[in-house]
Structure formats: structure tokens, C-alpha cells
Amino acid sequence: MGLFDRLMGRDLPERRDGRRIYFRLLEQARDPAFFGSGRFADDYDGRIDLISLHMAVMMERLRADGEDGKLLSQALFDEMKDDFEIALREEGIGDTGVKKRIKPMINFFYERAKAYTDALNAESPQKAMADVLMIEPDPDAPTSFELRVADYALEWLSSLRNLSMAQITQARFVFPEV
Template sequence: MTGISIGWLARRRARKAATGKAYGGLMKVALAPDFYLTGDVADTFDGRAQMVTVHAALAIRRMNALSGAEPAKIAAALNARVLDGFDAAFREQGVGDSSIARKVRKLAEAHYGLGTALSQALDSDGGESAVIEVLERNGVTQKGRGAGLAAYLCALAMRLEQQDDAEILTGAIDWVPAAEVR
């Protein structure tokens, strides 16, 4: 093997490991009971999928803030892993094979839309009120119930922005449970 092939393989393995580590932490924090027990987010398949999406959006937003091709590749791999997880969740529910593709496509469209809207709200000057509007408009929270989740997401986004770039690239994202951020 040449040096180029070995370097490519090592980067690919590192990317896969970083994606797996980021995904594992993302799922742990997104599915933690904090927001479901308070009723801020519906404890349903869609509510949980939306929580996965908002956390994925924060991670991908942070990775996309880094320069170079590797952060973009890790962000894309993380996004693909999230979508694969949605597919697997439908299969676990026993959804028929003929309808899985349609359901995953619909969920993927919602995932991209919510993720993009949340990133734009975080980048705007609107602060928490812009995030609340996105959460309520997309049905993540009921009207009047988005303040706690918005405060958490804004604080988490700020915390991720302060995290070391090298840690982010290894997938060691500092996912903090809502109870610790509130």
C-alpha cells in the first residue's frame, strides 16, 4: 500500500469513529426524559425524532463552522447516520417495507427543514424568541411551551461554540443534559 492509501484509510476510520461517538452522545441526550416528562415535547415517535433533529442540527452547525473538507465530511456522515437511525426506528415499529421509503423521505424532509430553520434562528439576532418561534412553528413544542427548550438549545449551542475544534472533530461533543444547562 502506498502512503496515500494508508492516509486515506486512517482518515476514513477516524471519521467513522468520530461519527459513531457523536451519534451515540446525540442519541443519549436527545432521548433523555427531561423534556418529555415536563410535557414540553410530546413523548411520541415524532417528538423524539424532532429532538434528535434539533440536537443533530446543533452538532452539524458546529462542524460546518470549521474550515476544511474533513469537518464537512463528518457532518455529512453524522446526518446520514441520523437518517439511517430513523429508517431503523420505522423498521423496529414494524412499518411495512413498501411504506418505509415514503415515511423516511417525509421525515427526512422535516429533518432538513427543522435543522435549517433552527440553525438560521441561532445565527439570527432574534435570540431565544427566534428559536421559540421555530420550535412552535415546526410542532416540536406546543404554543407557549417552547421557552425552556429554546433556552436549553441556545445555551447548548453557545457551549458547543466554545468547545475545542479538535474535540468536535473526534466526535467528543460536550452533550450536556438539559438539567445541567437550565
């Protein structure tokens, strides 16, 4: 499935919806407000970390929609993976290099998405999320930016829970201020 299916003209509705949502999340994850001193690094890790945060929040919301949510979550993941592969190919990396490089990228995504999901479901989600973000290593005190991003993620998840699946599939969601 994925890239091959699109090239062959097979485009499932959940893939179209996943693509629409993914590119909306990707656009938001590139917001300059997330980057800078004491914020996310504007590099490979920082950008994947931000897309992981947005994907984790969206996938957490989609879990509430049973099988439909599961299908859309998978389509969303497939879009991200295809996007990673396209980016590597645009850098001039061949098949063998893509296979070697995509695996660490996906593993990094899984690691961060799990940490974010666990934080969203923690007893004290704001503190747990700020701890996961930990941009400036100080385990005793999250920075104001880490707390702001934690609040951002929790506020966005709360607003997503008020939307129907139809609104989500049309990417009719609003991001809070960073």
C-alpha cells in the same frame, strides 16, 4: 456508503466519529426532562424534533471547521438516516415500506433543522428559537419551557464553539441542564 459499508467492513474515521456523536445526541434527546405536559410530545414527531434540534446545533458548530466539519456533518447525517432505517426495519417494515417512510422522516428533519439553524443565526436567537419550538400555540408569549429550551440550545452551541474538533469527535461535550 452507510449501513452497507459497515456490513462490508469499510468504516471511515468520520463515520466512526459521526456514530459516536450521533448516539450521544440521541441519548440526550431522550432525556425525560424534555417530555411531558407543555413540553415535547413523547411520540414520533416529538422525538424526531428533539434529535433535529440537537443535530442542528451540532451541525451549526461544525460549519466553523470547513471541509472537516462538512465531512463530519455528512457522516452525522448518514448515521441518523441509518438509525431511522434500522428502526423501521425493526418494526418489520420491508424494503418498499422503508423507502416510502424514510422520505417523510428525512423531510421532517430537514424542515426542523433548517428552522432551528435559522433561529440560531437570527438577530434575536432566543426569541427566534422559542418561536420555532412553539409547543403550546401562543404566538404572543413563548412558555417558560420554550424559553428554557431556547437558552439550552444557545448555551450548548456556545460551549461547543469553545471545543476543538478533536474534543467534538470524541464526543467530549457537556449538555447544559434542561
